[in-house]
Amino acid sequence: MQASDSFSGYLSDVTFPDRFHRELSPAWLNYASVLGGASPKALDRPFRYLDLGCGFAYSTIVNAAAYPHAEFHACDLNPAHIEAASRRATRLGVRNVAFHEASFEALLERDLPAFDFIVLHGIYSWVDADVRRVVRQLVAERLAEEGLVYLSYNCQPGWSAEAPLRKLMLELAQAAPGDVEARTGSAIARMQALGTPSFRYFRDNPAVADALSALAASPLDYLAHEYLNGTWEIHYSVDVIDDMARAGLAYTGSATLADNHPTLLMDRQAAEAMAALPNARLRHLAEDFAVNRRFRRDVFVRGGRTGRSQAQALQALEEISIGCASEIERIDIRATIPRGVLSFQPEFIADLRGLMQQGSMRIGEIVGQLGGEGRNPREILQNLLFLVAGGILTPFARAGGYNAAGARRAVNASAAAALAASAADAGNAYVPSELVGNGVALGADEAAQALQWIAGDQTVPCPARLARLGVLCGT
Numbered sequence: 300m301q302a303s304d305s306f307s308g309y310l311s312d313v314t315f316p317d318r319f320h321r322e323l324s325p326a327w328l329n330y331a332s333v334l335g336g337a338s339p340k341a342l343d344r345p346f347r348y349l350d351l352g353c354g355f356a357y358s359t360i361v362n363a364a365a366y367p368h369a370e371f372h373a374c375d376l377n378p379a380h381i382e383a384a385s386r387r388a389t390r391l392g393v394r395n396v397a398f399h400e401a402s403f404e405a406l407l408e409r410d411l412p413a414f415d416f417i418v419l420h421g422i423y424s425w426v427d428a429d430v431r432r433v434v435r436q437l438v439a440e441r442l443a444e445e446g447l448v449y450l451s452y453n454c455q456p457g458w459s460a461e462a463p464l465r466k467l468m469l470e471l472a473q474a475a476p477g478d479v480e481a482r483t484g485s486a487i488a489r490m491q492a493l494g495t496p497s498f499r500y501f502r503d504n505p506a507v508a509d510a511l512s513a514l515a516a517s518p519l520d521y522l523a524h525e526y527l528n529g530t531w532e533i534h535y536s537v538d539v540i541d542d543m544a545r546a547g548l549a550y551t552g553s554a555t556l557a558d559n560h561p562t563l564l565m566d567r568q569a570a571e572a573m574a575a576l577p578n579a580r581l582r583h584l585a586e587d588f589a590v591n592r593r594f595r596r597d598v599f600v601r602g603g604r605t606g607r608s609q610a611q612a613l614q615a616l617e618e619i620s621i622g623c624a625s626e627i628e629r630i631d632i633r634a635t636i637p638r639g640v641l642s643f644q645p646e647f648i649a650d651l652r653g654l655m656q657q658g659s660m661r662i663g664e665i666v667g668q669l670g671g672e673g674r675n676p677r678e679i680l681q682n683l684l685f686l687v688a689g690g691i692l693t694p695f696a697r698a699g700g701y702n703a704a705g706a707r708r709a710v711n712a713s714a715a716a717a718l719a720a721s722a723a724d725a726g727n728a729y730v731p732s733e734l735v736g737n738g739v740a741l742g743a744d745e746a747a748q749a750l751q752w753i754a755g756d757q758t759v760p761c762p763a764r765l766a767r768l769g770v771l772c773g774t
């Protein structure tokens with residue numbers, strides 16, 4: 300059951316699910332860090348990006364296509380992951396990713412440049428203390444000044460009731476016959492048989508019964524990687540801050556964008572109790588308790604927050620572009636946020652829809668355009684940030700929109716290849732957009748429609764959303 304030593308205890312006999320994570324995009328990380336007071340990154344200039352433990356590197360390959368002027372590196376010790384990732388890059392015609400089939404330790408020995416971004420998604424809680432130390436050494440040695448690190452991990456107290464399930468699952472899987480996926484399936488079935496109120500643990504922790512149902516509905520390869528590694532450690536956020544401080548980094552925000560706005564997370568009583576705490580460290584920890592947080596997507600910066608005034612931070616935020624990556628109708632007078640539902644003035648939303656229909660804009664420009672009688676610029680700014688936090692608007696790499704280039708085509712070769720791959724695979728996919736600076740989600744039907752339109756089918760209307768998001772050019 301346990302993987303070999305060469306994999307440092309990390310599971311190697313089943314591959315990880317092939318998933319895209321929008322939070323790993325440079326534009327997204329830039330937004331999160333600027334919100335926290337870090338200096339902005341010039342995303343239109345060459346930069347360097349490293350994905351540690353990339354798995355199939357879906358996000359990194361799409362991001363490489365979205366930033367063709369940047370240099371991407373992706374590292375994983377599982378040869379099956381690196382082979383599949385290289386095949387995907389070739390299929391999409393993406394040439395600016397260097398793949399490293401290597402452990403983090405081996406990567407330390409390689410001749411690498413300094414990186415502006417280092418990302419680790421789904422790594423830190425699933426590798427042992429020695430590997431975490433190597434990760435910190437890599438970050439300390441290879442992150443550029445003012446560079447950003449994205450680090451996701453499981454945190455307490457959100458796992459406090461459920462953590463014992465993992466031990467039960469691990470032991471059941473170790474005792475079962477077959478390969479990892481068969482053992483995982485067998486462990487889930489046995490846990491379900493045990494998960495009745497006759498077992499006091501389940502009776503005393505009703506939330507665990509829901510967790511068990513969710514586990515039973517999850518893919519086996521995901522469950523194997525999440526629960527059956529040699530290491531599975533739940534961290535406290537302040538301990539991770541201490542770890543990163545040893546590598547010379549400071550916390551600057553969360554890539555779970557709503558987590559950057561306490562008012563969207565907790566009620567007034569909780570906010571007052573938090574405010575009474577004597578320092579920022581305690582407030583950081585207490586917030587995890589206020590929302591019973593179980594997963595964090597932290598963004599850290601090297602040295603970039605020192606000496607910046609509030610005015611500079613606001614100016615940097617106003618320079619960032621945002622837009623609507625989904626249908627414009629999704630910009631509604633109500634937005635769901637962690638604490639409930641936010642309501643906006645209908646006239647404000649109508650005006651915002653009109654602007655976003657044209658494409659993405661700098662935040663400062665939107666505030667300027669929507670300002671006017673009876674509207675307070677600070678409130679407009681806050682509404683925009685809340686709409687981004689609620690996932691209605693999205694950070695973009697730059698301002699822009701519909702590209703009337705005079706031909707029916709995808710904007711570039713990698714967007715064309717991604718559309719073709721999505722239609723051929725008949726599944727949901729992410730196509731790169733240089734304008735968004737991220738992957739744009741689309742279904743197979745939308746991809747097929749885009750391809751028909753490109754082929755000149757006059758009965759097919761131009762897929763307006765893809766044109767607005769810089770995936771297609773129009774006539």
Ligand SMILES: C[S@@+](CC[C@H](N)C(=O)[O-])C[C@H]1O[C@@H](n2cnc3c(N)ncnc32)[C@H](O)[C@@H]1O
Binds near residue numbers: 318403422
């Ligand atoms: C949970 S998966 C996450 C994959 C990817 N980051 C994602 O989120 O889709 C963890 C990945 O880290 C890799 N990994 C684990 N320990 C490693 C190590 N010491 N050196 C290099 N890669 C490692 C595994 O092979 C696996 O692909």
